[in-house]
Amino acid sequence: MKSIRNIVQVFPxxxxxxxxxxxxxxxxxxxAILDSMLFAMRPISSVGTIxxxxxxxGNIKRVFTFEYFSDNKGENVLIRxxxxxxxxxxxxxxxxxxxxxxxxxxxxxxxxxxxxxxKKQKAQGSDFSYEDFSGNxxxxxxxxxxxxxxxxxxxxxxIFTRKENAGVAYERQEIYVDKRNYYPQRIQYxxxxxxxxxxxxxxxxxxxxxxxxxxxxxxxxxxxxxxxxQILEMKYNVIFEAGFFSERNLKK
Amino acid sequence: MTWFIxxxxxxxxxxxxxxxxxxxxxxxxxxxxSNYNYGYNKLRLDLESRPSDQVMIAGNINFKLYNxxxxxxxxxxxTIDTVEFNGEEITSFPISFLDVIYLDNIYIRTTFSKFxxxxxxxxxxxxTGYAWNPLDIFNRKELIDPTYEQPSINALRLEIPLQDRxxxxxIILPDSTWEMSTxxxxxxxxxxxxxxxxxxxxQHQLVPNAEAGxxxxxxxxxxxxxxxxxxxxxxxxxxxxxxxxxxxxGEIVLGTDHTLDNGLYFMCEYxxxxxxxxxxxxxFDHYIxxxxxxxxxxxxxxxxxxxxxxxxxxxxxxxVVFGNLxxxxxxxxxxxxxxxxxxVMVGIWLSQSIGxxxxxxxxxxxxxxxxxxxxx
Numbered sequence: 001m002k003s004i005r006n007i008v009q010v011f012p013x014x015x016x017x018x019x020x021x022x023x024x025x026x027x028x029x030x031x032a033i034l035d036s037m038l039f040a041m042r043p044i045s046s047v048g049t050i051x052x053x054x055x056x057x058g059n060i061k062r063v064f065t066f067e068y069f070s071d072n073k074g075e076n077v078l079i080r081x082x083x084x085x086x087x088x089x090x091x092x093x094x095x096x097x098x099x100x101x102x103x104x105x106x107x108x109x110x111x112x113x114x115x116x117x118x119k120k121q122k123a124q125g126s127d128f129s130y131e132d133f134s135g136n137x138x139x140x141x142x143x144x145x146x147x148x149x150x151x152x153x154x155x156x157x158x159i160f161t162r163k164e165n166a167g168v169a170y171e172r173q174e175i176y177v178d179k180r181n182y183y184p185q186r187i188q189y190x191x192x193x194x195x196x197x198x199x200x201x202x203x204x205x206x207x208x209x210x211x212x213x214x215x216x217x218x219x220x221x222x223x224x225x226x227x228x229x230q231i232l233e234m235k236y237n238v239i240f241e242a243g244f245f246s247e248r249n250l251k252k
Numbered sequence: 253m254t255w256f257i258x259x260x261x262x263x264x265x266x267x268x269x270x271x272x273x274x275x276x277x278x279x280x281x282x283x284x285x286s287n288y289n290y291g292y293n294k295l296r297l298d299l300e301s302r303p304s305d306q307v308m309i310a311g312n313i314n315f316k317l318y319n320x321x322x323x324x325x326x327x328x329x330x331t332i333d334t335v336e337f338n339g340e341e342i343t344s345f346p347i348s349f350l351d352v353i354y355l356d357n358i359y360i361r362t363t364f365s366k367f368x369x370x371x372x373x374x375x376x377x378x379x380t381g382y383a384w385n386p387l388d389i390f391n392r393k394e395l396i397d398p399t400y401e402q403p404s405i406n407a408l409r410l411e412i413p414l415q416d417r418x419x420x421x422x423i424i425l426p427d428s429t430w431e432m433s434t435x436x437x438x439x440x441x442x443x444x445x446x447x448x449x450x451x452x453x454x455q456h457q458l459v460p461n462a463e464a465g466x467x468x469x470x471x472x473x474x475x476x477x478x479x480x481x482x483x484x485x486x487x488x489x490x491x492x493x494x495x496x497x498x499x500x501x502g503e504i505v506l507g508t509d510h511t512l513d514n515g516l517y518f519m520c521e522y523x524x525x526x527x528x529x530x531x532x533x534x535x536f537d538h539y540i541x542x543x544x545x546x547x548x549x550x551x552x553x554x555x556x557x558x559x560x561x562x563x564x565x566x567x568x569x570x571x572v573v574f575g576n577l578x579x580x581x582x583x584x585x586x587x588x589x590x591x592x593x594x595x596v597m598v599g600i601w602l603s604q605s606i607g608x609x610x611x612x613x614x615x616x617x618x619x620x621x622x623x624x625x626x627x628x
Contacts, residue, residue: 056565056566057565058564058565060565060566062566062591062594063594084594084595084627085271085273085595085627085628086594086595086597086627088271099445100442100445107375107401108375108377108399108401108402109374109375109376109377110375110377112380112479113380113447113479113480114486115479115480115481115484115485115486115487115509115510117481117484117485117486117509117510117511118486118511120511120513120515121511121515121517122515125566125591167484169513191513192513223565225565243413243416246413246416246417247417247419247440248368248411248413248419252308252363
């Protein structure tokens with residue numbers, strides 16, 4: 001009876017030790033971690049309202065609010081601004097993971113297709129570019145991925161190096177992935193070997209089974225500015241009607 | 253105002269979103285060795301209501317009060333001093349800017365499962381060009397400020413989505429008779445990274461005439477537009493050519509743009525209008541046709557180029573150059589746009605002409621424009 005009690009006492013400790021080993025010591029490949037991260041980050045579709053605070057290097061704050069619609073794991077994204085009045089109903093549609101961008105200006109009711117070089121431009125003056133808004137498919141398509149030691153107990157570090165002739169703005173991305181949920185803790189962006197931006201994910205909560213950062217903060221180290229995006233509302237796995245991600249709906 | 257009275261009960265009955273802007277502009281211009289000050293204060297009040305998901309009613313009322321010099325003689329802006337009309341020599345053509353209250357947009361947009369229908373005075377903006385739009389037979393742009401909102405057009409517009417990136421667009425501008433009404437049909441689709449459109453138009457248009465020089469006639473035109481990219485450079489083009497006129501004429505625009513990694517954006521556009529005047533055959537009529545919007549330019553060949561970069565937080569600097577390649581006159585226009593607050597924009601634009609005094613842009617010497625706009 002005593003031996004059974006001992007086993008019962010030791011069993012949880014054994015489980016914790018094994019889990020600990022599984023979480024911290026198992027040497028996953030870079031590809032396996034990337035797959036897990038993309039699975040955690042990419043619900044099929046989502047609808048939400050997001051508040052965006054831009055804080056400039058001169059500590060001047062601008063607040064924007066927009067509706068966010070995403071489909072096909074971020075391949076198609078539609079963003080429509082609600083506030084401030086200056087940009088009310090301005091909208092942009094991003095398809096094919098950022099390769100096709102259309103912008104809509106309500107005062108002229110004109111839709112304009114932007115060339116892909118425009119994806120490097122700041123979206124509404126924020127520290128996020130149009131490319132940052134598009135899905136993460138390009139991580140698999142346009143970059144070579146390697147895993148290196150992060151030097152941190154709770155994260156994996158994946159290094160993404162741009163493939164030759166890939167049409168993406170960042171030369172290198174370093175993603176620190178949380179070992180507990182495979183959600184990124186932060187992403188560091190490099191151009192010409194200079195660390196230009198860092199995106200930090202904060203207050204990660206589970207929402208419909210998907211880890212969701214309530215706050216995403218993009219710091220621009222070149223301009224000393226930062227943009228914080230706060231999720232006000234978010235719903236996953238929404239079914240959109242056919243033609244939702246189209247020029248017609250952009251004008252609505 | 254009739255449209256507004258018609259729609260007013262519907263706007264009043266529905267929950268109306270009201271917004272708009274206040275705009276004040278001050279201009280200083282130096283030409284013909286004289287200095288002039290002029291400007292305006294404008295209030296635009298937008299009303300928008302969505303009684304249901306399928307219906308949107310929108311309109312706006314504008315109040316515009318002019319100040320400074322409001323009486324002009326348009327001959328001052330021409331390179332010709334006199335014109336003979338019915339045997340009489342005319343040396344001046346005065347125009348006045350009077351304070352106005354006007355209804356610009358007032359339209360209803362209904363969304364059906366297979367198509368969208370928009371009826372009323374509505375913004376219409378066609379084409380892919382930045383400074384010129386040959387396909388836009390409804391509007392004319394100012395080169396110093398090509399993105400400024402254009403007056404709305406009384407029209408009926410039917411938009412039928414056919415496939416994911418394919419849209420059939422039919423526009424009719426009603427006139428006194430069906431024959432006189434302007435019609436435009438556009439089929440827009442996607443081809444790889446390109447958007448392309450095919451257009452057909454039927455309109456009362458200025459055409460060359462062997463005896464009178466120019467006359468108006470009902471004609472069919474065909475054209476198209478594209479926008480896309482090669483090697484990270486954006487490319488676009490647009491054209492419209494009459495089909496049944498003996499003297500071949502038409503308009504074409506070609507443009508390119510690029511953004512460097514440091515955020516510096518630059519673009520360039522070339523425009524050809526074969527209906528424009530030759531340099532050695534510039535007449536009073538050409539000015540009138542150009543100012544009235546019958547043609548999109550005074551002469552035949554033009555260029556527009558712009559470079560834009562961020563100076564500091566919320567301050568953008570642009571350098572705009574545009575010019576007439578035929579008479580070799582150009583305008584150099586550095587511009588600063590400052591987003592003072594979330595909803596307040598300030599713009600300061602300078603312009604300096606380059607070219608002889610008797611050329612299209614050379615005649616204007618230099619100018620300064622200050623504009624503030626506050627949205628509410």
